[in-house]
Amino acid sequence: MASKVSFKGKGKAAAKGADERSAAKCMKEWSTWAMKKAKVITHYGFIPLIIVIGMNSEPKPQLYQLLSPV
Amino acid sequence: MGSNVRHTNEPQQPALGLAAVLPPKQDEKAEPAKVDWLNLPCPVPFEEIQREAFMSLKPELFEGLRFDFTKGLNQKFSLSHSVFMGSTELPSQSSDTIKVPTAHYEFGANFLDPKLMLVGRVLADGRLNARVKCDLTDNLTLKINAQLTNEPHFSQGMFNFDYKGKDYRTQFQIGNNAFYGANYIQSVSPHLSLGSEIFWLGQQRKSGIGFAARYNTDKMVATAQIASTGILALSYVQKVSEKVRNLLKFLENFNAQNLYSHKKFWHLQVSLASDFMYNHLTRDVTSSFGYDYILRQCRLRGKLDSNGVIAACLEERLNMGVNFILSAEVDHRKKDYKFGFGLTVGE
Numbered sequence: 001m002a003s004k005v006s007f008k009g010k011g012k013a014a015a016k017g018a019d020e021r022s023a024a025k026c027m028k029e030w031s032t033w034a035m036k037k038a039k040v041i042t043h044y045g046f047i048p049l050i051i052v053i054g055m056n057s058e059p060k061p062q063l064y065q066l067l068s069p070v
Numbered sequence: 071m072g073s074n075v076r077h078t079n080e081p082q083q084p085a086l087g088l089a090a091v092l093p094p095k096q097d098e099k100a101e102p103a104k105v106d107w108l109n110l111p112c113p114v115p116f117e118e119i120q121r122e123a124f125m126s127l128k129p130e131l132f133e134g135l136r137f138d139f140t141k142g143l144n145q146k147f148s149l150s151h152s153v154f155m156g157s158t159e160l161p162s163q164s165s166d167t168i169k170v171p172t173a174h175y176e177f178g179a180n181f182l183d184p185k186l187m188l189v190g191r192v193l194a195d196g197r198l199n200a201r202v203k204c205d206l207t208d209n210l211t212l213k214i215n216a217q218l219t220n221e222p223h224f225s226q227g228m229f230n231f232d233y234k235g236k237d238y239r240t241q242f243q244i245g246n247n248a249f250y251g252a253n254y255i256q257s258v259s260p261h262l263s264l265g266s267e268i269f270w271l272g273q274q275r276k277s278g279i280g281f282a283a284r285y286n287t288d289k290m291v292a293t294a295q296i297a298s299t300g301i302l303a304l305s306y307v308q309k310v311s312e313k314v315r316n317l318l319k320f321l322e323n324f325n326a327q328n329l330y331s332h333k334k335f336w337h338l339q340v341s342l343a344s345d346f347m348y349n350h351l352t353r354d355v356t357s358s359f360g361y362d363y364i365l366r367q368c369r370l371r372g373k374l375d376s377n378g379v380i381a382a383c384l385e386e387r388l389n390m391g392v393n394f395i396l397s398a399e400v401d402h403r404k405k406d407y408k409f410g411f412g413l414t415v416g417e
Binding site: 039042043046047049050051053054055057059061065066069 | 139141143144146147149177179180181183188189190192196198200216218220225
């Protein structure tokens, strides 16, 4: 009896351990996915972000000044 | 007791003897001020401990043509276009130098605010170089530095959190490849500051610790750094300005015609720097000596190395906002000669 109880206890612990491991794995996969998306967004969006912030700062520059060399 | 009485009487005595005849000494050697140990100045950041030495000894040398154009749209916002045509050196294991001819165009945008600084540079092949500096509060600063490429696994990024205290500074760094670092620097006297740093590289399971000291006065800066990676680095920078200017003025009066063209020497600031580096693991010893002349119209930097390298870099101001740059590096040991020229337009 005692051995049966202990065997069941071990099975439950093993199941819990597997749950925790898969939860950690899930977190790691999601965080890797999030980092990849963040990297792509930064890569394409950083310079446009600076330009948008700059064009909205005071005194507001005109749009043609972005392209003309004067 | 007697000595104490004499000490307090001294300032009240009228000037006697020779002191009455000679003019009072100029304030060059003022009475040493009493040190206020509770109000020490804030030290320089840990990574800038050798800033003065690097300015003289590591100028931006390049090979080929360089053209930079910076267009300001606003006090805070500017765009920059940069063209480079020349050779870049590839790191090689053997003693031969491998040079690859490259040409690229780089577009950049800068936004500079007292509280927020955004700098981005993108090359034509898609590599992005981004720097962000944000003052979260009066004392806490966040700095982000990233190089992003299209190729996977080649991008790098680093987050730095800086905290500035009354007479100390501390920094915490998080980088990619599980890099964690921290450093701390404290002023222990009005001239001396001591600091230390630790770092941990996750991917290679390496860690290190280092210590640094910096002693500076108005005229000189001396630093020492030692790290558990087996590197010892010492540097010394001396500023020479007033005396040299007086000497040149004297020479000009003496031989007015020849030296009239050297009018630009009147505003002169000279720094002399020397540097010593010892790497225990590779048994590599390097020492270098350099100078930095800041004149009104130009800036000339040069250095001489124990590896047989002589380098010089000249930035001459031709007109308001137009700078002409010349760079030369001659490596006698490897027989590698690099010469470059360029023009910088805009602030």
